[in-house]
Amino acid sequence: MTQRPLTVPIVLKSDVLPYTAPFHLDSQIGVHLSWTPTLGRWWRNLAEGWHLTMPIRLHSEISAGARDTYITQGGTPVAVDVVAELAGVNVATNVDLPLPASRRIELSGALNVLEPEDRTDGRRIQARVLPTIGRVDRIRMISVATGIPADAPDGWIASQYLPGTAREYELRRSPTGVYTYPTAEGYDGDYREELLVVDLTCAG
Numbered sequence: 070m071t072q073r074p075l076t077v078p079i080v081l082k083s084d085v086l087p088y089t090a091p092f093h094l095d096s097q098i099g100v101h102l103s104w105t106p107t108l109g110r111w112w113r114n115l116a117e118g119w120h121l122t123m124p125i126r127l128h129s130e131i132s133a134g135a136r137d138t139y140i141t142q143g144g145t146p147v148a149v150d151v152v153a154e155l156a157g158v159n160v161a162t163n164v165d166l167p168l169p170a171s172r173r174i175e176l177s178g179a180l181n182v183l184e185p186e187d188r189t190d191g192r193r194i195q196a197r198v199l200p201t202i203g204r205v206d207r208i209r210m211i212s213v214a215t216g217i218p219a220d221a222p223d224g225w226i227a228s229q230y231l232p233g234t235a236r237e238y239e240l241r242r243s244p245t246g247v248y249t250y251p252t253a254e255g256y257d258g259d260y261r262e263e264l265l266v267v268d269l270t271c272a273g
Contacts, residue, residue, distance in 0.1 A: 079100060079269070080112060083262075083263070087184060093204060096204070099186030099187070108178055110178065120176065121175070123155040123160065126172075127151055128152065143178075156271055162174065165219075186266045205267055206268055208243060210247070212238075213230050234261075
């Protein structure tokens with residue numbers, strides 16, 4: 070049975086975009102994707118309300134001879150790397166052990182681009198997950214402040230994206246790069262980070 074097209078928000082950061090071939094609205098691109106719960110929290114406002122439940126498989130179930138990779142605590146496996154797959158969208162992630170009986174995971178926020186399907190610098194692709202290939206339906210440059218939240222408890226040292234600080238610009242084609250720069254004195258956050266957010270529609 071043919072699956073319906075699926076649109077997902079993907080994020081290209083400053084360490085990926087320089088090695089990605091230029092693209093424009095309605096063009097086709099291929100990317101290797103990942104997701105973590107932390108990114109889901111950080112990026113919850115980039116594509117507000119987006120979430121998706123996807124079936125998961127172990128790497129050993131996808132490719133003969135592939136070895137599964139575990140996250141351990143005190144020598145005990147507590148999580149395992151998996152691939153979430155739906156309608157041509159392939160996402161590298163991990164789940165806590167034991168594996169959920171449903172063999173599904175819920176993703177939210179946006180998906181991270183690990184690297185393009187074909188790097189323009191010619192370097193070998195490192196991703197273990199198959200590329201996701203789709204049509205570019207929307208391109209946005211989003212600049213968001215990063216720093217210590219004003220309501221953070223004493224002793225909090227981890228910077229994060231600050232809610233309510235995003236500036237959004239609609240684009241017709243990809244820029245040559247995205248950048249991180251210090252914020253002006255008196256503004257929220259220590260610096261602003263530019264993210265390129267693309268709505269990618271996959272045919273399944």
